[in-house]
Amino acid sequence: MSVFNLAKPDRPIEVGVILMNGETEILDVAPVDMLHCFSKKFIETLPEEWVSEDVKAQALDLNFHWVSEVGSAKQSRLTSAISLVPTHSFETCPPLDVVLISAHNVGYTPNDAELAFVRKAWNNCSAFLTICAGVKVAVQAGILGGKTATAPRFIINTLRRQSQSIN
Template sequence: MPPLHIGVLIVPPIQLLDLSPIDLFAMATQDYFRACNFPAPLIAIALPTALFKISYIALSGPNTFAPSTPSLDLKITAGLNDESVQPGKLDILLIPGPPPGLRPEDEVLEFVRGHVGAGVDLLTVCTGVFVAGFAGVLEGKRATGTRGVMDVLGKTFPGVKWVDRRYTNDGRIWTAGGITNGMDMVAAYMRQSERFEGQLVDTVLAIADVQDRGQEYKAGKVADSAWWVWNILRAWVGGMGRGKGKAA
């Protein structure tokens, strides 16, 4: 079994739920299966832990800490220029979402372009697609993002073929919609990747209770927008009621 090196590019501050799909990869290792007290036949199909590595990469460099939205600082293990994470050294590059519309530094964008050019499997979650968009690696490709900013994505990156799906892929580039759609995307990626045996993927997804929800949303975009309008209206009406109560 060949080594597997996954890089997680952190453009702070990120949401931890965007980062959470990385755990599906980590759960596919023999150490994790042993910790679960699985029988030897199942441990044998898992990834050898010695051949598995995750690097957390940021412009700030190793041994720095990147903030996240729930005020948990993430320890960075590699900088953009570290030899171990240069193009050709990573098999998968995962980008969790920073604030919508945030344009990363040029060094970060060049890092993404270099890896895509070297043939990495690029996976973005939620607003992580902005990083790929600013890097220019989505031009002419199908991609998706969280529904709340699809209009912004279309205006900012008009050369991208935007689709309204939980996740989609165009060749080696995978993009996920809203926050938890990252789980759906990674589940589908693992099922399609030759790196992961089918029984191994089934076991990991069963442990994590990740369901195969498919690419298509159950509710259309119009229904989704209508729900938000109704939710905002309820908040407005409720706010008026609370205001009157205070005045009384």
């Protein structure tokens, strides 16, 4: 992982949601919107009665990226019949400081290009968040060895069998 200081950023923070080619669970990508709530773009729209100028001055300069293997060439599928046009492909995505990966549909196996991009994102980022079964992608990419990871209780034993080097 990179050493960019998220607590004292000296440039915009690049936040990316990596979408697999399977169907992504919309609930699991929703946490990215929590980060959006701290962004200058959002905070500046709030009236001073709600948020003081002092708090507004602390808002973060955040850029958001929705990333898939082929980017905008193909819409990504999310649950509840939502389609999303990714902003970047693996090839065009800038280095990400914060990465979020969510669960995808049961039975989908990430391909080699997806796993390679996850490894690349891991090496460049300062924060790597997996939501729900999104941790399976990180396990399959082989990036969690020697790390402590969390997962939904119902898949913990399966993940431990797949990678015994993860705490």
